Amino acid sequence: MKKPALERPVLLDVQDITRLYGPAKGCEAIDFQLHAGEVLGIVGESGSGKSTLLRVLAGLEAPDAGRVVYRRHAGEDVLDRDEAELDLYAIGEAQRRALLRLEWGLVHQNPRDGLRMGVSAGANIGERLMAQGQRHYGQLRETGQAWMRQVELDAGRIDDAPRTFSGGMQQRLQIARTLVTRPRLVFMDEPTGGLDVSVQARLLDMLRTLVRSLGLSVVLVTHDLAVARLLAHRLMVMRRGQVVETGLTDQILDDPQHEYTQLLVSSVLTP
Amino acid sequence: MNGYNFAYLDEQTKRMIRRALLKAVAIPGYQVPFGGREMPMPYGWGTGGVQLTASILGADDILKVIDQGADDTTNAVSIRHFFQRVAGVETTTATTAADVIQTRHRIPETPLRSGQILVFQVPIPEPLRFIEPSEQETRLMHALEEYGVMHVKLYEDIARYGHIATTYAYPVKVDGRYVMDPSPIPKFDNPKLDGNPALMLFGAGREKRLYAIPPYTRVESLDFEDHPFEIQRWEHSCALCGSDHSYLDEVITDDKGGRMFVCSDTDYCQTRRGEVA
Numbered sequence: 366m367k368k369p370a371l372e373r374p375v376l377l378d379v380q381d382i383t384r385l386y387g388p389a390k391g392c393e394a395i396d397f398q399l400h401a402g403e404v405l406g407i408v409g410e411s412g413s414g415k416s417t418l419l420r421v422l423a424g425l426e427a428p429d430a431g432r433v434v435y436r437r438h439a440g441e442d443v444l445d446r447d448e449a450e451l452d453l454y455a456i457g458e459a460q461r462r463a464l465l466r467l468e469w470g471l472v473h474q475n476p477r478d479g480l481r482m483g484v485s486a487g488a489n490i491g492e493r494l495m496a497q498g499q500r501h502y503g504q505l506r507e508t509g510q511a512w513m514r515q516v517e518l519d520a521g522r523i524d525d526a527p528r529t530f531s532g533g534m535q536q537r538l539q540i541a542r543t544l545v546t547r548p549r550l551v552f553m554d555e556p557t558g559g560l561d562v563s564v565q566a567r568l569l570d571m572l573r574t575l576v577r578s579l580g581l582s583v584v585l586v587t588h589d590l591a592v593a594r595l596l597a598h599r600l601m602v603m604r605r606g607q608v609v610e611t612g613l614t615d616q617i618l619d620d621p622q623h624e625y626t627q628l629l630v631s632s633v634l635t636p
Numbered sequence: 637m638n639g640y641n642f643a644y645l646d647e648q649t650k651r652m653i654r655r656a657l658l659k660a661v662a663i664p665g666y667q668v669p670f671g672g673r674e675m676p677m678p679y680g681w682g683t684g685g686v687q688l689t690a691s692i693l694g695a696d697d698i699l700k701v702i703d704q705g706a707d708d709t710t711n712a713v714s715i716r717h718f719f720q721r722v723a724g725v726e727t728t729t730a731t732t733a734a735d736v737i738q739t740r741h742r743i744p745e746t747p748l749r750s751g752q753i754l755v756f757q758v759p760i761p762e763p764l765r766f767i768e769p770s771e772q773e774t775r776l777m778h779a780l781e782e783y784g785v786m787h788v789k790l791y792e793d794i795a796r797y798g799h800i801a802t803t804y805a806y807p808v809k810v811d812g813r814y815v816m817d818p819s820p821i822p823k824f825d826n827p828k829l830d831g832n833p834a835l836m837l838f839g840a841g842r843e844k845r846l847y848a849i850p851p852y853t854r855v856e857s858l859d860f861e862d863h864p865f866e867i868q869r870w871e872h873s874c875a876l877c878g879s880d881h882s883y884l885d886e887v888i889t890d891d892k893g894g895r896m897f898v899c900s901d902t903d904y905c906q907t908r909r910g911e912v913a
Contacts, residue, residue: 459780466782481767484792489793496784501796502860524795 373400375423375436376550376582376599384421392418393606399550404576404583406597406614408590408629414606415586416554422584423552424465427454435464435550443629447626466496468497470543474555479542480527486513486538487523488627493546512541517571533564537571544575557592569595590633594618602626643690643723649673653691653846657837660848665810666778667761672844682715682740683841685757689719689738692753692837698726700734705883705900712740726728729903741804743825745882745904748834750851756819758840761847763807763817783815786858794863802867809856810849818855824867824883829855872897877908 377399385391387624399405407415420426422433433453453461465471473479480489487509494505510520516537526536536556543551556572557565573596576583587593593600593614600617602610603626610623621627641647649671654717656670675683692706693699699719703711707729715738716727728734731746738755748754764774767785785806792799806823810816818829829836829849836849849855859865873880875896882904884897899905 458776462780462782481788483767484788485795487795488788488791492784492788494783495787495791500787500859500861502862504792505791506795 373402373575375399376401376403377584378432378434378436379458380423380432380434382418382433383430384417384426384428387419389430389605390414391606392603395608397601397611399582399584401549401582402580403584403599404581404585404597406593407584407586407603408588408593408600409603410588410629413603414548415603417606418603419552419554419584419586423469424453424470425471437468464590466493468479468548468550469550470546470551472536472543472551472553474538474558476532476539478526479539480535482527485524485526486518486530489527489538489542490545491599492542497546508545514540514547515575516541517567531564533560533568536560536568540572540575544579544581547579548581550582553583555587555589556585557587557589565592572596590618590630602629640722642695643693643719643725644675645673645690649687653687654848657688657691657848660837660846661835661850663814664850664853665847666816667814667845667847670844670846672841675841677714677718677754679842680759682711682738682757683861684839684846685738685740685755685841686715686718686839687841688755688839688846689736690723690757692725693719693736694887695723695725697735698728698733700728700731700737700903701739702737702742702744702901702903703740704885705744705904706902708902730907731903741820741822742883742900743821743828745879745899745901746907750833752834754834754836756821756836756838758817758819758838758845759842761817761838761840761843762864763805763806763847776793778814781813783809786815790858790860790863794860800859800863800865805850806865807858809858811853811855815858816847816849821884822868823857823865826855826857826865827867831855862878874899874905877905879905879908893908 375398379395382395383393385393385452395418396425409415421428435451435453437449437451487506488508490512491505494508499505509523513520513523518534518537527538530538557568569592585597597614600614601608604625610617610626618630621630653670656668660668673687675686677683701712701716703709706712719725720727725829730746736753762774764777764785767788768774790800804822805817805820806826808816808818808826808829818826831852833851835851839846857865870884872884874882874884876898879899882899882901885900886895886897888895
């Protein structure tokens with residue numbers, strides 16, 4: 366009898382990443398593994414290096430030292446062993462950009478950074494598909510409308526420009542645009558930052574549903590512990606470029622060990 | 637003419653441009669940077685095309701210059717005069733008689749033959765520019781063949797107007813590799829780029845880029861499967877020569893709504909009228 370694998374396969378193996386702009390500015394000696402289907406939260410104050418780390422992980426900025434290894438076929442039948450392990454900064458730029466565009470996704474804090482503001486919502490959602498080589502207008506449009514419904518946007522507004530959308534709707538659009546190619550790994554940088562509380566709550570709810578239904582693996586950077594508690598399975602607490610504590614989300618938030626984590630948890634305002 | 641080298645440019649500059657042209661011909665559709673010179677005319681009047689023409693012109697060549705298809709418009713007349721003065725070459729208005737044709741916004745209706753060279757004046761050589769302002773990024777996109785955004789533009793056209801509303805500077809893929817801006821020719825002329833026996837050179841003076849389509853090169857216009865590429869059609873025929881298959885200009889003849897449609901290619905139109913008469 367085949368036993369189910371208890372340990373989920375490693376999707377992203379981060380080995381000793383250092384990227385410093387100056388002493389204690391940036392991130393230093395970061396080591397962790399992300400398993401398939403896992404949501405990892407990175408929390409910390411402003412300037413703790415969490416965004417730098419995300420940029421390095423997402424392939425936007427080369428690290429000073431260390432490796433980011435992506436195990437492409439984790440959890441599936443390994444058909445092609447040479448392709449199975451990709452060292453993000455050792456592979457060529459063409460391959461890295463193709464990976465970022467097609468298998469990975471990045472959700473920016475400000476939807477204006479992730480969207481093309483000059484073209485319609487439908488064109489935004491379709492862009493990654495067109496980059497993959499889809500050349501059928503009708504199908505692109507159907508997919509666009511399906512995704513708009515999935516992120517709870519009015520599909521009738523497919524031809525409207527993103528600038529006519531509210532902040533929360535723009536963020537939903539950015540998420541649809543990113544997820545349309547069914548990426549396996551998504552990086553999110555403060556996806557609910559700058560939104561008001563009720564909009565945040567609905568967006569988080571939607572994100573949680575999507576993560577579960579699509580089986581996404583997510584690296585989530587946030588300074589908001591409530592967001593982290595709702596979405597993340599596991600947390601990494603950063604301070605001054607270093608990881609001070611890691612563990613399961615509930616464990617970290619309910620029983621913080623490091624004094625900085627204790628400070629962080631006790632600083633949360635409760636109405 | 638005293639004080640000037642043959643065809644205005646000095647020989648070193650011509651060699652530099654010819655070397656860039658050889659590279660452009662070797663890599664069809666690829667934009668080659670070149671050290672553009674100041675010409676005695678403003679940017680936007682065809683400085684790119686003029687430099688290319690000056691570099692390839694020989695003393696025995698016969699030159700034709702057209703602007704929007706016409707031999708008698710300001711741009712065409714002044715560039716033709718320029719080369720008459722600084723190179724003393726013979727000029728013509730007949731497409732069939734010309735060795736080198738410098739053009740702005742049109743390809744002649746008369747089919748070109750092997751051995752002829754068509755020089756285009758290009759304002760913005762980068763087809764990706766409208767969606768990606770960074771030159772560094774667009775070069776990378778060309779290098780990695782990341783051309784998905786070109787279809788974003790066409791998608792947007794269909795979403796907004798119900799059909800592909802781009803009518804000039806319609807993007808093409810050259811030899812299955814580089815996406816290229818064919819300069820602001822009407823898309824009516826795009827099919828003439830494909831497999832043309834003449835050598836086609838493109839020069840952008842302000843941006844200091846040149847590119848080429850060698851003879852008999854495959855050139856495809858980008859489109860969607862369910863919205864294929866189409867050229868313009870008119871319900872009218874040319875009011876002067878009666879042609880029903882050439883590119884027509886609409887000319888307003890009075891202030892009471894009077895108008896007529898005539899060929900934009902004046903040489904083609906006159907030749908046809910001569911044959912009919």
